[in-house]
Amino acid sequence: MTARSEQAKHRLYLEHALGQGQVIDLSRDHAHYLFNVLRLSVGQHVAVFDGQHGEWQAEIVTTGKRGGTLRCLTQSAPQCMPPDIWLLFAPIKKARTDFIVEKATELGVARILPVQTEHTNSERIRQDRLQAHAVEAAEQCGGTYVPQVADLQPLSRLLDTWDKTRALIFADEALSDAPGPAPALPPAPAAIIIGPEGGFSPAERARLRKMDNVTPVSLGPRILRADTAAVAALTLWQAAQGDWA
Ligand code: SAH
Numbered sequence: 552m553t554a555r556s557e558q559a560k561h562r563l564y565l566e567h568a569l570g571q572g573q574v575i576d577l578s579r580d581h582a583h584y585l586f587n588v589l590r591l592s593v594g595q596h597v598a599v600f601d602g603q604h605g606e607w608q609a610e611i612v613t614t615g616k617r618g619g620t621l622r623c624l625t626q627s628a629p630q631c632m633p634p635d636i637w638l639l640f641a642p643i644k645k646a647r648t649d650f651i652v653e654k655a656t657e658l659g660v661a662r663i664l665p666v667q668t669e670h671t672n673s674e675r676i677r678q679d680r681l682q683a684h685a686v687e688a689a690e691q692c693g694g695t696y697v698p699q700v701a702d703l704q705p706l707s708r709l710l711d712t713w714d715k716t717r718a719l720i721f722a723d724e725a726l727s728d729a730p731g732p733a734p735a736l737p738p739a740p741a742a743i744i745i746g747p748e749g750g751f752s753p754a755e756r757a758r759l760r761k762m763d764n765v766t767p768v769s770l771g772p773r774i775l776r777a778d779t780a781a782v783a784a785l786t787l788w789q790a791a792q793g794d795w796a
Contacts, residue, residue, distance in 0.1 A: 559596040559608055561589060562690045564697055569604045573623040574612065582619045585611065598627060600695045605630040631695050633659035634793045635739040637717075640664075640781055641671040641747035642703065647778045648673075652681045652700060654778075656688035658785045659794060660698050664742075666706040670749030676703045706744075710758065717742055719765045722784050724750050726769035734768040738792045743784045745777050 563585075567575050577585070585591045593611050599621065600606045606628035609621040638655045642648045642665050655663055663685065665676050681700045689697045713719070718737035722745050744759070751759070759765055770783050789795045 559598040561585075561591070562598040562600070562606070562693070564686045564690055565599050565601050567601060569599060569601045569607050569623050571623060571626075573607075575599070575609070575621045575623070577619045577621065579617050582615060582617060586614045586619060596624075597621065599623070600628075600689075602689075602695065602697045603630060606695050628693075628695060633661050633694075633696055633698070634789075635661050635741070636785070636788060636793065637662045637664060637742035638781060638785065639666050639706075639709070639742055639744040640777065641666055641668045641706075641745070642673045642676050643748055643777050647776070648676065648681070649684050650778050651781045652684045653688040654782050655785060656685045656694065656698055657692045658782065658789055659694075660785065662701065663698050664701045664709070665703045666709055666744070667703055668706045668747055668755060669752040671747045672749075673703075678702050706755065707758075710762065713762070715763050716740065717764070719744060719759070719762065720784065720788065721759045721765050721767045722746070722770055722780050723756065723759075723767040724774055725756065726767060727772055727774055729769070731769065733787065734766065736768070736788050736791045737764075737766055741788070741792070743781070743788060745781045745784065748777060 565575060591611055593614055595611050596608050598606050599609045605626050607623040608625050608627050609623050612620045612622050638660045640651055652663055678700060685697050685700055718741040720736060720741060720743045770780055775783060
């Protein structure tokens with residue numbers, strides 16, 4: 552057996568500070584997943600991470616119907632923080648919103664901020680469900696960081712208190728008519744903003760364009776759906792200024 556194949560196949564995000572020898576009490580849901588769904592038992596290993604202390608190989612110490620315990624053995628990956636890039640987007644249909652959160656987590660973002668714009672259809676989001684999607688995406692992609700998903704907030708309020716030292720990259724569909732060369736994107740700290748299916752209102756566009764430290768960008772000559780636009784913009788930024796180098 553190679554060293555690689557001895558490593559646990561399953562990864563779990565735990566809201567519990569991890570470290571050498573640390574013993575962790577499992578939640579009912581995690582116990583159910585490990586012992587009933589995956590059918591793992593005492594002595595078997597799982598990879599765990601807490602978003603701050605890297606990834607650890609943990610051994611199952613006790614199992615039960617409603618709980619169980621793990622013990623951290625060795626660190627198997629250092630903590631890897633994403634670049635300081637945020638994604639602001641206007642929630643769209645449920646499955647597409649879930650997709651945006653999942654893909655943003657995989658591509659690497661520090662925070663995800665759903666914003667309500669004038670043409671945003673949804674009045675509310677299930678923040679807890681979106682956060683769970685970010686956790687699942689991090690577990691699946693080998694990441695050691697889970698971006699925080701904020702509650703839905705009005706775009707106007709967010710812009711009122713915007714920290715001008717954070718560059719705002721404004722994906723402006725109006726620029727699809729005159730795409731030109733790929734835009735020069737500003738470095739971190741930065742945020743990308745993607746509009747809803749109905750696009751930004753003229754007032755929102757005017758306000759964004761007037762702000763300091765805003766870079767309006769085109770994402771090419773076609774109008775992309777918001778979920779595609781989020782993935783495309785993050786990809787461009789990660790390739791130019793992010794941690795893909
Ligand atoms: N209904 C609008 C399009 C909205 S597309 C219209 O017909 O004009 C959803 C969001 O994706 C937009 O608000 C923008 O942020 C982004 N987007 C889509 N295509 C884009 C492009 N070619 N350039 C820049 N941003 C784009």
